[in-house]
Amino acid sequence: DIQMTQSPSSLSASIGDKVIITCRASQSISNYLNWYQQKPGKAPKLVIYVASSLESGVPSRFSGSGSGTDFTLTISSLQPEDIATYYCQQSYTTPTFGQGTKVEVK
Amino acid sequence: EVQLVESGGGLVQPGGSLRLSCAASGFSFSTYGMYWVRQVPGKGLEYVSSISSIGDSTDYAKSVEGRFTISRDNSKNMLYLQMGSLRVEDMAVYYCAREVISRSDGFNSRFDPWGQGTLVIVSS
Numbered sequence: 001d002i003q004m005t006q007s008p009s010s011l012s013a014s015i016g017d018k019v020i021i022t023c024r025a026s027q028s029i030s031n032y033l034n035w036y037q038q039k040p041g042k043a044p045k046l047v048i049y050v051a052s053s054l055e056s057g058v059p060s061r062f063s064g065s066g067s068g069t070d071f072t073l074t075i076s077s078l079q080p081e082d083i084a085t086y087y088c089q090q091s092y093t094t095p096t097f098g099q100g101t102k103v104e105v106k
Numbered sequence: 107e108v109q110l111v112e113s114g115g116g117l118v119q120p121g122g123s124l125r126l127s128c129a130a131s132g133f134s135f136s137t138y139g140m141y142w143v144r145q146v147p148g149k150g151l152e153y154v155s156s157i158s159s160i161g162d163s164t165d166y167a168k169s170v171e172g173r174f175t176i177s178r179d180n181s182k183n184m185l186y187l188q189m190g191s192l193r194v195e196d197m198a199v200y201y202c203a204r205e206v207i208s209r210s211d212g213f214n215s216r217f218d219p220w221g222q223g224t225l226v227i228v229s230s
Contacts, residue, residue: 034216036151043201043220044151050211055218087151091215094165095141097151 002026002090006098012106019075021101023088028068032092035064035073038100039084047086048073080105108132108219110202115224122192122228128185128202128221136160136180139205141217142187144198147225154200155187170196192228199223 003026013019023033031051036044046055048064051071061076075082083105088098114126128140142154155176156165164176175188185202203217 030212032212032214034214036217043222044217045220046216046218049216049218050208050214053211089151089217094167095143095153095215095217097153099150 002029002093002096004088004090004096004098006086006088006101008101009099010102010104012104013078014106015078015080017078017106019078019082019103021073021086021088021103023066023071023073023098025069025071025090025092029090029092031067032090033064033066033071034089034091036087036089037082037084038087044087075103078103078105108204110204110219110221112200112202112221112224115200115226117227117229118192119230120192120194120228123188123190124192124226126187126189126200126202126224126226128187130183130185130204133204135183139207139215140178140185141203141205142176142185142200143203143217143220144196144200145223146198152198156205157185189226192226194228197226197228199225 005024033051035048037047038044052064063074085100085102087100109131111129118124141156157176161178173191177186201220201223203220205215206218207215
């Protein structure tokens with residue numbers, strides 16, 4: 001299985017800050033990488049697909065980049081509604097997820 | 107509105123069985139592959155099983171292979187997960203999810219949407 005490693009595991013930022021979450025695959029996955037947002041008690045929600053495509057309805061402050069083994073999810077200006085845990089997921093082979101990054105307000 | 111609604115979770119003893127259901131609405135169910143993904147409360151997401159759009163191909167995580175069976179009834183827009191020989195480590199919230207494939211993006215697949223989840227508790 002392809003292992004996905006996210007960093008950091010958690011972060012604390014102020015409203016308006018730029019937030020960057022990284023995800024590394026144990027082998028090259030081209031751009032077969034998706035990002036999900038999960039709020040407490042809720043199901044995950046697709047945010048970014050194919051590494052950099054913004055899902056319909058998701059605010060443009062979210063962006064994704066990367067290919068091969070290294071990927072990033074960026075929130076350009078953190079908003080209160082962005083407080084959640086974010087997961088990367090590879091779809092190159094049998095899907096696997098990163099361990100999650102919990103984003104909190106400082 | 108595209109919607110997935112799981113049901114069937116509950117308390118079961120180790121070694122017992124349970125069948126989860128996922129009711130789909132708002133889209134052409136028979137044209138999408140479907141997945142089950144689970145999450146131990148407070149932990150990360152784990153792939154469990156998948157089934158092709160017409161049900162002729164299935165796949166399982168090694169951790170559940172031989173114990174769980176995925177199936178679907180396209181006439182009823184329903185997805186199922188029959189779980190047997192349940193273990194304490196199977197205790198989790200189980201989500202069903204629709205697989206969306208982008209042919210224009212090299213057949214990248216993603217999960218959208220997800221159901222609200224159903225909690226399975228395995229305990230004596």
